Amino acid sequence: MSDLASRIRHWYEQVAEIDPTNLEARRDVELVIAKLDDGQLRVAEIDENNAVVVHEWVKQAILLLFRLRGLETSLAGPFEFHDKLELKTQYARRGVRVVPGASARRGSFLSPGVIMMPSYVNIGAWVGPGSMIDTWATVGSCAQIGANVHLAGGVGIGGVLEPANAVPVVIEDGAFIGSRCMVVEGARVGKGSVLGAGTILNPSIPVIDAETGEEISRGYVPDFCVAVSAQRRREFPGGDFYLPCVLVIKRLGENERHSKVALNALLRDHGVAT
Ligand SMILES: CC(C)(COP(=O)(O)OP(=O)(O)OC[C@H]1O[C@@H](n2cnc3c(N)ncnc32)[C@H](O)[C@@H]1OP(=O)(O)O)[C@@H](O)C(=O)NCCC(=O)NCCS
Incomplete structure (x- = not known):
């Protein structure tokens, strides 16, 4: 793999000049995309120190793909598309349920047991086993979604491609x-945490403990927290204004599921999500 990584780095050094006639670069890049599609490679993961590690060369391959592909027209019944990348296929083999209206791009990875309601998953994203992507939720490029996560209706998980070393959004197991909710620009939600409806989380947004008033982090809700959208007063020369923050209103026990979230888990077990 390190050989493939160094070849991708080599091609990326000439990204501005590279074009679809470079068949050697294309072969290397397509190999990376095939491995992403089957989950053999990931754009990012959490290491043993609980830090998010980005595999920059994998992202570089995705960026190169856009230089190496031309636009092509494709048809799905009466729908016509005009794009550089194909959609993902072979859902039955992958054990993924896909409701009509949902689409994922090839080069994203969906683990067995994922359910996609009419929603969208972009290239480089990784979704763990048993996760539910509800109606009109979008999983942006390279976002890393853990196992048994529920992204409720209309959730926006931001994508990051450039710069290649930018940290993607990470939603950990059971969240x-x-x-x-809008979770963007490398924000992170820890294991088993609940983010209340309509919360905006990015690396500028303070996450505050309601018990102590202390700022826990910016853009990172730790494990087993229940957090909601709130506001804090800030003084400016022009007056006092209220800016958004995220407030941790409760702590859950390890592996405890919030009662309001349990019903969805039940629906998923029986495969009857609406
Ligand atoms: C976050 C959530 C789970 C909190 O539930 P809870 O732990 O039972 O907490 P409560 O409902 O008792 O609310 C606690 C406080 O937070 C406030 N609050 C709850 N949800 C909030 C939200 N989304 N945004 C801002 N404040 C919120 C409540 O008003 C309440 O304040 P109060 O004590 O002054 O009345 C829940 O409110 C929520 O947002 N659920 C997600 C719903 C959803 O998206 N469903 C999708 C189904 S597909």
């Missing part, structure tokens, strides 16, 4: 992301 529940409430309807219409």
